[in-house]
Amino acid sequence: MLRTPSPxxxxxxVDMGSNGIRFSITDLSPATARSLPTVYQDREGISLFDAQYSTGVKGPIPQETIDEILASLNKFKxxxxxxxxxxxxxRVLATEATRTAENSVxxxxxxxEATGWDVDLLPKEAEGRIGAMGVASSFAGVExxxxxxGGGSTQITWVIAKDGHVQTSSKGSISFPYGAAAMTRRLAELDSSSPEPKSRHKLHPHVKSAREELQEEMKAQFQQAYDDLDLPDSLQEKAKHGGLNLYLSGGGFRGWGYLLMSHHRVCPYPIPIINGFCVTKRDFQQTAEISTLAAEESVFRISKRRAAQVPAVAFLVNVLVEALPMIQQVRFCQGGVREGFLFDTLEAPTKALDPLKAATAQYGTPSAAEISALLWDGLPGENHxxxxxxxxxxxxxxxxxADMMYLHLPLPKETRSLAALHAPVTGxxxxAHGVSHTDRALLALTLSSRWDGDIPPPHDNFKARLCSVITxxxxxWTNYLxxxxxxxxxxxPAGNVDAKHPRLKFSARWADGLGKKGLSQGVVLRLRCRQDDPMTCPMALNSLVHxxxxxxxxxxxxxxxxxxxxxIQVEIDRDLL
Incomplete structure (x- = not known):
């Protein structure tokens, strides 16, 4: 039963960032808070960074921009x-663009005066820590x-989030003036002030271009930051053996993630949610292909302004991968200042919850725990x-x-499987914040298979693409479960289990001698049921076992x-009293 949140x-x-302003209302009830369920959200594409450079050089935030922001804030009020x-x-949170504005006060x-709200101006150190919390909120675990x-700057640090506790560098985040908007402006200035490449190379073949000098500057600063962050032994060990995960947040990186998503081997990519999207380092560095894509095509979630910043982000990505070769996998996060601020308010036991479990808890029947235990007993463990x-x-x-398997029961029979398939992705x-793409695909396919019904075209293609996201x-095993x-x-049928008088019990094991010729290894599921219950009589069970x-x-x-x-072999024992 869907729960109505208490006011x-x-x-x-309100998150007043450099590239836009985000408005949200979030339900932080203890049972579901870990997934940061949003009940209202809006965004204004007002760039405080660009507004301060509207005349070509940095100046105060124009009054017309302030008036536009005030109107948006009163709308949110x-x-x-x-x-x-x-x-x-x-709360109203403001970051670097507000902090460094000439007319910030x-x-x-x-x-x-317009809203009655004070603006919480985050210091640079707090901004980095809350940003790290935002990343920690975006996954079940971070390491x-x-x-x-952002628009004006980029920050780097390390994070380990485990069992509800978040560790990060004692030095906070190290900040650089390499934001997406700032880099776009800087590269344009370099290109306009540099001589034509052909004539430069003709006269001075060994002289570095302004772009090459910037590249070396950035590379050196990223490498120095990596050393200065003083990574813990566990991360240093991973860096030497297998490589590190890189977690990316901020609008510039999220835009890059959406472009990679549109260029994915599974095309079109079936999960239109940036949080939890993962790529290898090799895919991350497809800078030439992605720059061409952004210049020539209209891509989902990529505005004209964001597309114009892609060459600058590509420049940053190339430098980053060269400076930090220990990076192996890249994970994109929705979590930023908003998510980090909210996540930071939660108690450690709440932070430790699995975000998928927290997100689905409100949909379970009163016997969801018993049904979950029953399903788990039907899965085989490890063996010899x-x-x-x-x-x-x-x-x-x-x-x-178990929480979700009765949600679509009221729907017409022919729609249940399809509705269940979409529930974790667009339903x-x-x-739900913090749920990985793998979990979304697994849950969608499992819930779809839970119902007796095929997927009608063209949605069968969507199901096939979800299958391609996982192994x-x-x-x-989603089919089996x-x-x-x-x-x-x-x-x-109602999801209610009488623990004293169960209708059904499972036990499962791996076994030899299965298959048509008895030469295969597989699963033997022992199904124990009541002899006198209409729900478990042979006529009721035979088709289900089949x-x-x-x-x-x-x-x-x-x-x-x-x-x-x-x-799969099912053995039925009718020995439950």
Whole structure:
């Protein structure tokens, strides 16, 4: 049952960044706060950085820009009143563009007079720490380097977020004047003041261009920052063996992420959410291809202004990868000042929750824990055959399945599977913060398989693309877990389990001697049920058991005949009293 948030748990937040202003109302009720569920959001594409350079040189924020911002703030004030957000729960946060503005004091005074709100002007050190918290909020766990690319500057630090505790460098973030807008302006100035490349090379073949000098300057500063951040031993060990994760936030990097998404091997990419999108270092550095794409095509979530900054971001990306070769995987984050500020208010036990589990908790039946335990018992563990489930199928993930598996019950039968497929991607979980793309794909495919129904075209293509985001092994187990959930959902149609008198129990193990010729290793599922219950009589169970065993047929392997799949054998014991 969907829960209505209490007004006292709602928080209104304004994030006045360099490249835009974000408005949001978030529900921080303890049960769901970890996923930072947003009940209202808006954005104004007002660049405080560009506004200060509207005459070509830096000046004060123009009054017409201030007036536009005041109108937006009063609009948000009305929205907060409509949602009954307590005035004590509304904050206005400002970062570098406001902090360094010539008329910062007057600008903030006008906001106070127009709205009654004080502006919290974040010091550079606090901005870096809150930015790191924003990255920590974006994943179930974080361990690696973090960079935030704003309009005027970029910051770098390291973060380790685990079990509800967030560690970062004691020196905070190291900031550089290499923001997306600032770099666009600087490169344009260099190009306009430099001689033509051909004549320069003809006269001075060994003289470095202004761009090359800037590249060396930036590379040296990134390398020095890496040394100055004093990485803990665990990260230094990862850097030497296997490489580090790089977590990216800020509008400039998110724009780069959307361009990479549009150029992905799975095309069109099925999950239009930047948070949790991951690429390898090699894919991250496709600067020539991505620059061409931004110049020639209209790309989802890439405005003309953002497209104009792409060459500058490409320049930064090339320098970054050259300066920090230990980077192996790049992960994009939605988390910024807004998310970091809210995440920082949470208690450590709340921060430690799995964001997927927190996001789905409100949809579970009162017996969701019992159903989750039942589903988990239906999955085999490790054994002497060295077989095991993929590491992504965790108890928390299975609990999320249990929470969501009755949500679409009221829908017409022919729409349930399709609605369930979209729920984690563009449906009720789309705004859940911190959920990885892998978890979204796994949950979508599992919930779709939970219902008896095919996916109609053209949505079958969407399902195939979701399968391509994960491994063949993971896709197979979503089919199995979905079929298992279908059986459980049929035996318990309302999702209510009487723990003293259960209708059903599972145990599963890996076994030899399965398959048509008895030569394969697979899973034996032992199903114990009540002899006198109409829900578990042979006529009720036989078709459900058939669907489970069909998952393991050779023709249903994921990836074709030579793809992944294991035989499934169900044994039924009618010995429950």
């Amino acid at each position: 006292s748990s709602l928080y209104g937040l 009305t929205a907060c009143a409509d949602f009954s957000v307590p005035t004590t729960n509304i 007057d600008y903030r005074r006008q906001i106070k 690696g380097l973090v960079m935030d690319l 055959l060295d077989r095991s489930l993929p590491g992504t199928l965790t108890p928390s993930f299975v609990r999320a399945v 009720v979980l789309a705004s 063949h092994q993971e896709a197979f 979905g079929a298992l959930a279908y059986l459980v959902g049929t035996v318990y 669907e489970l065993e069909k998952v393991g047929k050779k023709k249903n392997r994921v990836g074709g005949e030579h793809g992944y799949g294991v035989p």
